[in-house]
Amino acid sequence: MIELTGVRWTYQGGDVAVLDGLDLRVERGETVVLCGPSGSGKSSALRLMNGLIPLFHEGKLEGEVRVDGAPITDLALVGQVTGTVLQHPRRQFFTDAIDTELAFALENFGAPSERIRRRVAEVTAEFGLDELTGRLRELSGGQQQRVACAAAITHGPPILLFDEPTSNLSARAVDDFTRVLSHLRDLGMTLVIAEHRLHYLRDLADRIVILHGGRVTRQWTRPEIAKLTDETMRAEGLRGLRAPVRAAVATAAARGPSIETADAGPTDAVAGADSGVALRGVQCGFRGRRVLDIEEAHLPAGRITAVTGPNGAGKSTLARVLAGLQRHRGNVLLDGRARSRAQRQRETAIVMQDVQRQLFTDSVDAELRLGMTPEQADHAARVLADLDLDHCGDRHPLSLSGGQQQRLVVATARLSGRRVVIFDEPSSGVDRRHLRSMTRTMRDVATGGAVVVLISHDADLLDLAADQELRLRPLS
């Protein structure tokens, strides 16, 4: 179904070949998982299969690529035999409603109107999309991913390609997504999935292919996958094949309508919080709709507080309130004293999900010096080495890989010496080794006396990093 033979690929302007001697054959109806450390060429291999390399991304390609028996000559043609689902479904939606999104490919490929309507209705029923209401952008991450899968198969391609499809999904949404994959597999579709999180693919994968330095270094077949141990996975730098079992984490002292009370701990600890951040009567709303309502909460200094909860529970709003970016009612106290929004902006650092928004200068060194005192900058070399960036000082931040950019922003947050440091989903697209270095960095920041807030769905990361959990719930 897919044949890659002796492929070597270098992105335009790149010094190193991202794919170097890649040989891979995927059979019809097979489910193949591509894994390997960040930068090993997983995403590039997928781009070869859907023709984005070399028809969309520019660079130098050698070797042979055949999909469905033919070489790739036109994006729209290969688009008819492949469906692609990216990491951020919201970014790939072209319309604002479910039915128009499903119809998009068929309309562009010139299918008759009657057939489009019938097919959209079929896929809607097949994926249980009838129960979803509202605009696409208002759906939860898991629901959006379900729509993205449905939109990728509506025009009936026999091959589906997924690029880290669960990196922004909660544990429950990953379960839903696993059922969707299982259904597609039962229909006989050929699935190729590039992923770091592997536990949900254990029973689905026919083959796990490990890439290192742009070539296949190892493959495991289904009987071999069943026998894999965590030691083997660790030796390969891969995340575990078993769903992480979250150890019991202390519940943050908090109460209010937005706080999930099912497993709430003692709330009298909220009072007398003279170190760290305390919230008193914090309420927030958008267009007359209440999105966050916390009567009291305490986030202690020196500890990592994980803020969890389903999409729409107000996690990002809480982060914006803490950072002084969001208007709200009530008070936010730091070390026992109420702080204005402007004061909190000066006391807070955030590592955003899309870190490109936070890279302002023309070199890694300049980025670290921006807004730092000389004393803070003295620690720069150590922090860079710790985050595997010590050889990048002169490079332009935008020339770094996604993972490196994220680690650079983490480095600036760590050096900033701010009292409150917020990490917003820092582990999307992060392999096992960098998951640990990310955790070490958060721990260092906390040990330095800061209030560390971690917003994440990633059970692996929460398991490693969280000292206590503040679980939010959506206000109906």
Added chain:
Amino acid sequence: MTVARSHTERAVPHHVGLPAAAGTPGRWTMDPRTAVALLLAASITIMAPGGLWFVPAALVVGVLLAVTERAWRRAVVIPVAALAAAAANYLLPLAAPWPVLGIVAITAGFVLRLIAIGGIAAHLARTVSPTRLTAALRAARVPSAFTVSGAVLLRFMPTIIAETAAVWDAMRLRGLGGVGGMLRHPLLAIEYFTVPLMASSLRSAEDLSASALLRGLGARKRPTAMHPPRFGRADLAVVAVVAVLIATTVVWRGAL
């Protein structure tokens, strides 16, 4: 190569019906081509010399359209704002012969014209999704160079707005934002703002365009539509109402 009919198509039971969260229009929705034609005609007529005569007719159309989509606030705001602008336009010069009042009155005259056109534009923006607009433009045989780039532009606007807000937040947290910082180092502030804005927008644009091209946007085949735009009762009603209003305006103008 034709659009493949895969196993997934055969495997599911036949089921016909419209899904929830649909972006499909109702029976009494005006065809986007009518809405665009109406907006263009109103803009040209009202902005032309002597266009003020047609302002009442356009206001009536704007209010009626607001009522049909149950936008009650707009149905009230349009006539009230228009009355205020008309009062400023006609009554201020009578109050005192001051040049300042004259300038305010002339500005109010332009505002009055904009309100009249804005009522119709607001209806178009609220009721016609980019998808329907694109389908309508395709049906009107507008070249794909315009429909594709127009669709991408409409799709990308909200992304740019969201990215701008996020970059501004990031600047404030690094101590680079704020009016003080901008006044002290205006060029640096512009650089700090535009570099991340372009980087993050380009990244979003790359995902979007890759996904759209793979799903056939701009493909050589002539695109179709799930619900081909059709002129219906709503369009007939609009044409009738507009004809009556134009006739009334012409008669009224002749009578004065």
